[in-house]
Amino acid sequence: MIYFDNAATTWPKPPEVLDAMRYCLEEAGANPGRSGHKLSLVAGKLVDRTRQAIADLFNISDPDRVIFTLNATDSLNMAIQGITEAGDHIITSSMEHNSVTRPLHCLGNNIEVTKIPCNQQGLINMEELSRAIRSNTKAIVITHASNVTGTIMPIKLIGELVREAGKILIVDAAQTAGILDIDVEGMKIDLLAMPGHKGLMGPTGTGVLYVGERAAFLKPFRMGGTGSKSAVAGQPDILPEKYESGTLNAVGIAGLGAGVDFIKKTGLQRIREHENRLTKAFIEGASKIQGWKMYGTSKDEVKAPVVSFLIEGKDTAALGGALDKWHDIACRAGLHCAPDAHRTIGTFETKLVRFSFSYFNKIEEVDYALKCLSDLKERDLSEFKGAGCSC
Amino acid sequence: MIYFDNAATTWPKPPEVLDAMRYCLEEAGANPGRSGHKLSLVAGKLVDRTRQAIADLFNISDPDRVIFTLNATDSLNMAIQGITEAGDHIITSSMEHNSVTRPLHCLGNNIEVTKIPCNQQGLINMEELSRAIRSNTKAIVITHASNVTGTIMPIKLIGELVREAGKILIVDAAQTAGILDIDVEGMKIDLLAMPGHKGLMGPTGTGVLYVGERAAFLKPFRMGGTGSKSAVAGQPDILPEKYESGTLNAVGIAGLGAGVDFIKKTGLQRIREHENRLTKAFIEGASKIQGWKMYGTSKDEVKAPVVSFLIEGKDTAALGGALDKWHDIACRAGLHCAPDAHRTIGTFETKLVRFSFSYFNKIEEVDYALKCLSDLKERDLSEFKGAGCSC
Incomplete structure (x- = not known):
């Protein structure tokens, strides 16, 4: 069989991915960060190792800004729903996946959305993007590369434009994480959403949201037990717990770590x-x-x-x-x-x-x-x- | 090592769980429901098999009402955030986990919350619960069993009371799914949230939300690609897609299926x-x-x-x-x-x-x-x- 559907999920995975998952499930099967006992600490270390590996790959200085999610769609919903308030204006492109267009659509009349038309090559027009920015523009949400045409958007240029305008840049790296060099600092990305199971070679059930310092006002999406600061009534204001409630997919994250290691080694x-x-x-x-x-x-x-x-x-x-x-x-x-x-x-x-x-x-x-x-x-x-x- | 932390996550898992995950990752590695090719169909079948197995275990007549999530906290956030609107009154108990109290807290002044005090045994007083129901009460959110004391709430009685009052019953089965007999019809549960990785013996990264017919107004939580009805601007109004956006954790769900099979067999x-x-x-x-x-x-x-x-x-x-x-x-x-x-x-x-x-x-x-x-x-x-x- 020839598998040419890697934009949906990569297959096969490096064999180390299953090994890491097996190790986590069989030898370190506990809930990371939930208890003080050895097994929980081992699971916590596996999660932290992956967090660090991802931080390294994307030039993220603080690994606690790497948030684990269910998939890239989960990350994009966290980013889009978490930064918008009634009256906001959001800019996006005409080349987006439903994981961007549908959250924006479902926010309804509370926000205004401008879709910058792209050309036949799928490329955005930087001048039109620049002209679209208004005083109530909160963010620009854009794909790094189209999942239809593969067209790569000029994220660095967009990042400079958005940063200068004092807005937030949300990037959908579903088709580029683990495939292109992404530097959140150099590209001035505030929120980076990515799947763990595509270019990063991890298993399904893993996604990542990088939350930059300028996006510190991001509201949490999923509230609940964080294994720390349990007595606080609301969500604790510390990273990564603020955005990570409930049991993490430690087994999947261990596999993702092996995937990222493979990317780095290769x-x-x-x-x-x-x-x-x-x-x-x-x-x-x-x-x-x-x-x-x-x-x-x-x-x-x-x-x-x-x-x-x-x-x-x-x-x-x-x-x-x-x-x-x-x-x-x-x-x-x-x-x-x-x-x-x-x-x-x-x-x-x-x-x-x-x-x-x-x-x-x-x-x-x-x-x-x-x-x-x-x-x-x-x-x-x-x-x-x-x-x-x-x- | 003796592992007595099964309320956080069960360990060990039945060996069939890893086998099923390995099979899904290595032999059926594609994205379920995303493409028409054989590998994607095999992955889709694994997911559907687990959906059916869960439906059977909880007496859910339509397996498409079984929604796969990241964890029980994700399920509870979907339920709580998805049913509440400004002005709603929600009733809960004083024995809840932060996965219930924090989403309610974070909804802030938009809603009113009544916490029914429980006794020293952790049990709710049915009369107080009954008295707390008002005209603007939208739902009762309650744990099936406390994760601290293990106290089992009289869900069947609560279900009858809530159904008679025309309200919605949300049950947190974090400590009971796969441990106690749960019948969503018999117990009159409208939304049932559960982890896949505790009593159901699946891996981390799996959770379930059952969405009953009376909760059909539940707003979707995570919008995006559903692999079907792609041309619809908003979230498609079909189950399970309405509540399942982005790539499902097929590998984890395959493992969960093996866990549920183990429960049924045992x-x-x-x-x-x-x-x-x-x-x-x-x-x-x-x-x-x-x-x-x-x-x-x-x-x-x-x-x-x-x-x-x-x-x-x-x-x-x-x-x-x-x-x-x-x-x-x-x-x-x-x-x-x-x-x-x-x-x-x-x-x-x-x-x-x-x-x-x-x-x-x-x-x-x-x-x-x-x-x-x-x-x-x-x-x-x-x-x-x-x-x-x-x-």
């Missing part, structure tokens, strides 16, 4: 080079297939390892279904939980097939997939209509 | 009998130690396998520390994230040592712990002052 540059090579080879090869059409940018310096495409005359859901059933290639056809992005690039009706690569994919897999696409182009796929699409 | 009655036997043996034995004092009820029909105590003249934190360091017994000393409960039973200042048992504890471990307590009673524990307490 090196972001090596990972990026490998994934770029796969992406380029696929685009070059597929461009020779008549009717194949890619959306978004093809420039590797502004592209995460995500390629969305169609073949003219072929139903995209059927293409996804046939790739799976006939050729054992797992990919994702549909709207990718990002209808705004599809509207922006003009594929809301046709939808697209998405290939997303990870460090564990091989160039031979790309070659094989290219042969399969050439084959499918010539075949009747009507039996798969709607099959490969979950939207 | 039988709740057999589990209850074993845990009762341990609890009774411990109470009987410890009662003979001069100065040993238990708080809350000792009647096994209204007691979960949780015993909190002190030894007069001994600092409780030091006792917890010495049990860990000298005798390798893991327990929990302190306020147990439940300061209200400690105030109710009069132990807010002294705090208590808590032993909590699971199906995997043995009677020999209880016997050994009794010997250790007799020993520690005679010794100077001053070196451990504050050691075993994390509050």
Whole structure:
């Protein structure tokens, strides 16, 4: 089986991830930070080790600003719901995932939202962004890279603009954490949301929210037991407890730590080079297939390892279904939980097939997939209509 | 090592739990419900299997009403924040964990809260509860069993009262799911919050919220990608997607499924009998130690396998520390994230040592712990002052 659905979750994981989870579950199975006994302390140390490893990777000076969550969507809800108040103005882009657009939508008439239209490549216009900032603008919420086109937003430039305007920058790193070099200080990011189970190679059930000093007013999202300051009536105002209530996913976090260690050991540059090579080879090869059409940018310096495409005359859901059933290639056809992005690039009706690569994919897999696409182009796929699409 | 901290998280887990997690991570590693390909469908099936197993265990007729969350605290926040509106009156008890009291506290002046005082046994007075219900009362939020004293609340009676009054009943089953027989229909529970990693024997990172039909107005807590109805601007109004955004903890949920299977295979009655036997043996034995004092009820029909105590003249934190360091017994000393409960039973200042048992504890471990307590009673524990307490 060829797995090209790494933008949904990476697979396989480095073997160390399961080892770390097994160790935590079997040998250090207690509740971290909840009791003073040895087992609880061992679990607490595993969590703190991962916290430190993540802080190191993202240039976060204080590891207690690394908050563990359920997934990137949880992190984004914490950030978006936690900073907004009635009357606020929030700026976002037209390339966002539903994990950004839906929390904003559900805040309803209490806030005003400006969506900056992006171009056909999926890129934001910096001048329009600059013009959109008003006195009541609270924050800019933007993806680091689109989960449809892979287009990388100029976060450093955006960070400078937002910081100068005295606003808060929230970045959705669902497609870039563990894939691109992210420096929260250098990029002036105030709130960074990321999944643990994609580029960072951890298991599902893990997400992270970095809470920068300028976002210290962030309201807690999930209140409850923190294992410390138990007698305080409200949520204690100390980090990370303020934003971490209830039992942490210690087993998952231990696995995430092993994933982050793998990223560090391998090196972001090596990972990026490998994934770029796969992406380029696929685009070059597929461009020779008549009717194949890619959306978004093809420039590797502004592209995460995500390629969305169609073949003219072929139903995209059927293409996804046939790739799976006939050729054992797992990919994702549909709207990718990002209808705004599809509207922006003009594929809301046709939808697209998405290939997303990870460090564990091989160039031979790309070659094989290219042969399969050439084959499918010539075949009747009507039996798969709607099959490969979950939207 | 003897592990008596099962009220924080159960340990060990049945070996099938790790097997199921390994299978999900290695063989079905994809994102459930996100794509149409085989791997994603396998992951989706694992999640659905657990959903069905939980529905069966709690007499939930529609498995789509079983919502997967991060932990019980996440579930309680979803329930409490999701049902309240400005002007609402909420009733709770004086025996609650911070996972109930803090969300209520943080809702601030927007709502009114009545805490029904419980007696020394930790039991609620049904007449007072009945009298507290007003026209603007939205819900009653109550623990099924105290995490300090183990006292079991008469949920069936409360359910009848609340249903008759036309209000919503939210139950915190942190100490009872997988331990006592819970029937959401029979007990008239509208929202049931539970951890996956305690009595249900799953891994950390798993929680459940049952959303009954009468609570259909519950607002979603975490909005975002649902893998279906992607083009809808807000959160789709279908279950379970309405309350499940972002990538589910498929690996953890697979493990939870194995935990629930273990509970069903073993039988709740057999589990209850074993845990009762341990609890009774411990109470009987410890009662003979001069100065040993238990708080809350000792009647096994209204007691979960949780015993909190002190030894007069001994600092409780030091006792917890010495049990860990000298005798390798893991327990929990302190306020147990439940300061209200400690105030109710009069132990807010002294705090208590808590032993909590699971199906995997043995009677020999209880016997050994009794010997250790007799020993520690005679010794100077001053070196451990504050050691075993994390509050």
